[in-house]
Amino acid sequence: MPDLYNNNSRRNILILILSSVPLLIHLYVNAFAGYGFFRDELYYIACSNRPDTGYVDQPPFSVLILYLNRLLFGDSLFALRLIPAVNSALTVFITCLMTVKLGGKTFAIILSALAVIFAPVYTAMNSFYSMNSFDILLWALAFYIIILIIQESKESKQRYWILLGIVLGIGLMNKIGFLWLGFGLLAGLLLSDKRKLLLTFKPYLAAGIALLIFTPYIIWNFQNDFAHIEFIRNATSEKYSGLDIMDFLTGQFLNMNPVSVIIWMSGLYFLLFDKEGKKFRILAVIYITAFLILIINGHSKAEYLSPAYTSLFAAGSVFIEKKTFVRLRWIRYAVSIPLVVIGILITPLALPVLPVETFIQYSKAIGMTPASSEDKELSELPQFYADMHGWEEMSENISRVYQSLPPEDRPRTVIFGQNYGEAAAMEFFRDKYPLPKVISSHNNYWIWGPGEIEDPVIIIIGGNKEDHLNIFETVEEKVIHSAEYSMPYENNIPIFVAKNLKAPIGELWKKIKNYN
Numbered sequence: 001m002p003d004l005y006n007n008n009s010r011r012n013i014l015i016l017i018l019s020s021v022p023l024l025i026h027l028y029v030n031a032f033a034g035y036g037f038f039r040d041e042l043y044y045i046a047c048s049n050r051p052d053t054g055y056v057d058q059p060p061f062s063v064l065i066l067y068l069n070r071l072l073f074g075d076s077l078f079a080l081r082l083i084p085a086v087n088s089a090l091t092v093f094i095t096c097l098m099t100v101k102l103g104g105k106t107f108a109i110i111l112s113a114l115a116v117i118f119a120p121v122y123t124a125m126n127s128f129y130s131m132n133s134f135d136i137l138l139w140a141l142a143f144y145i146i147i148l149i150i151q152e153s154k155e156s157k158q159r160y161w162i163l164l165g166i167v168l169g170i171g172l173m174n175k176i177g178f179l180w181l182g183f184g185l186l187a188g189l190l191l192s193d194k195r196k197l198l199l200t201f202k203p204y205l206a207a208g209i210a211l212l213i214f215t216p217y218i219i220w221n222f223q224n225d226f227a228h229i230e231f232i233r234n235a236t237s238e239k240y241s242g243l244d245i246m247d248f249l250t251g252q253f254l255n256m257n258p259v260s261v262i263i264w265m266s267g268l269y270f271l272l273f274d275k276e277g278k279k280f281r282i283l284a285v286i287y288i289t290a291f292l293i294l295i296i297n298g299h300s301k302a303e304y305l306s307p308a309y310t311s312l313f314a315a316g317s318v319f320i321e322k323k324t325f326v327r328l329r330w331i332r333y334a335v336s337i338p339l340v341v342i343g344i345l346i347t348p349l350a351l352p353v354l355p356v357e358t359f360i361q362y363s364k365a366i367g368m369t370p371a372s373s374e375d376k377e378l379s380e381l382p383q384f385y386a387d388m389h390g391w392e393e394m395s396e397n398i399s400r401v402y403q404s405l406p407p408e409d410r411p412r413t414v415i416f417g418q419n420y421g422e423a424a425a426m427e428f429f430r431d432k433y434p435l436p437k438v439i440s441s442h443n444n445y446w447i448w449g450p451g452e453i454e455d456p457v458i459i460i461i462g463g464n465k466e467d468h469l470n471i472f473e474t475v476e477e478k479v480i481h482s483a484e485y486s487m488p489y490e491n492n493i494p495i496f497v498a499k500n501l502k503a504p505i506g507e508l509w510k511k512i513k514n515y516n
Contacts, residue, residue, distance in 0.1 A: 018113035019093040026085035030078045034352045035388035038128040039421035046424040054220030056227045056443040061174040062131040084133035088126035092116050094140040098314035101147045112317035115263050118343025121255035121306045124350035131175045138171040139307035165206035169213025184286030192281050234516040240299045251302020259339040267316030283311040390486030395429035401478045413457040422461045441512040450505050462493040473500035
């Protein structure tokens with residue numbers, strides 16, 4: 001008995017050490033390196049200023065957590081990114097627990113942890129605040145609970161189904177893509193010897209709990225003309241229309257670390273065909289179901305499938321450990337060492353650990369050109385990094401324009417941002433620079449509306465004068481905003497002051513809704 005206790009203690013210490021690695025990396029970058037606020041982070045902050053049961057582009061869970069986080073820790077960049085840093089550690093921790101439950105020992109635990117730590121998409125998603133960080137963690141937690149349901153006694157299964165229902169509900173309230181896990185779970189039950197569970201009330205209990213938790217967002221969509229469905233339809237047909245199936249497939253190898261394909265493919269084999277692994281076949285079916293749903297869509301971002309890999313990393317690590325006997329032990333090093341080396345080499349592409357100029361030189365040296373999943377024009381930085389630049393400079397420039405207005409015009413002045421990044425940035429930096437109310441027609445800003453100012457003076461960010469003159473009697477260009485390293489469409493853009501609307505703003509607002 002003491003030996004077992006000691007072995008478990010050493011294993012637990014190992015898991016805690018491995019889990020602390022990504023946490024320490026992210027905390028260091030957040031404190032001493034990194035760039036500025038990411039476009040989406042500013043929008044999340046704007047949403048958290050207006051707590052609700054739903055938003056055009058997302059359910060409310062991550063916004064609610066941010067609201068609480070801001071109450072406790074404030075609005076610093078370090079405070080904002082503390083939660084995703086913790087999520088990165090918890091994801092490794094849960095993956096290690098999955099590995100143990102699947103029969104893994106020391107090597108399998110280490111390998112599964114390394115696969116998560118050095119997956120570029122996980123590194124990137126946990127480097128800034130968004131629903132995606134929670135999505136990865138919640139998928140891993142759901143996988144772990146499913147393993148417990150398969151393994152544990154009949155007496156304990158009911159409470160695990162209840163826990164699964166809670167996680168499914170929270171997952172849906174965080175991101176609609178959690179439905180894919182639910183569809184995969186149903187398919188897995190139908191296609192495995194666990195289908196007899198469908199004759200019990202437990203899966204339906206879990207589904208009912210999930211639906212109950214998710215109901216507020218369903219109601220919100222009914223109240224707002226199914227805004228989220230319109231958003232998804234527009235994003236698929238417009239913003240992501242340039243993506244194809246090959247982009248999705250190649251992205252699986254690049255996003256998860258090219259070397260890790262050995263691990264997750266081994267995991268699929270272990271779960272589908274291995275005598276010991278087939279007991280957990282449901283995990284593989286969930287992955288395959290999500291994969292097929294995204295492939296059929298035809299314009300899915302590769303990163304959408306990334307939360308489904310943690311269980312495959314755990315299963316693959318167990319398989320590799322079990323199949324590498326004394327004479328094949330070298331295979332362990334042939335997998336783990338390149339995994340770490342390649343992971344370190346590509347980390348600067350996912351985590352802003354390098355100064356900007358150094359990063360530009362580094363990316364050129366390794367032959368990685370800037371990329372955008374939205375088919376936008378880029379300069380020297382990928383969109384992910386470019387969207388962390390220029391927001392404060394934009395706020396400062398527009399503040400100068402605002403302060404140059406006649407005193408009588410300022411009380412009725414508003415800023416119009418072409419997108420939620422511009423609008424949210426102006427809101428965020430109002431504490432530092434004198435700026436008026438901000439409006440936009442993009443996503444939830446459209447729902448928040450133009451306000452009640454009659455005959456407003458509007459500072460317009462971007463666009464062209466001819467188009468603005470179709471709406472206003474007078475339009476005057478005040479300044480050209482520029483900021484090094486920002487996205488090209490946010491750089492060298494004119495800032496206008498427009499007056500005397502040709503129609504009531506309420507009428508115009510109905511025509512400019514922009515959900516994408």
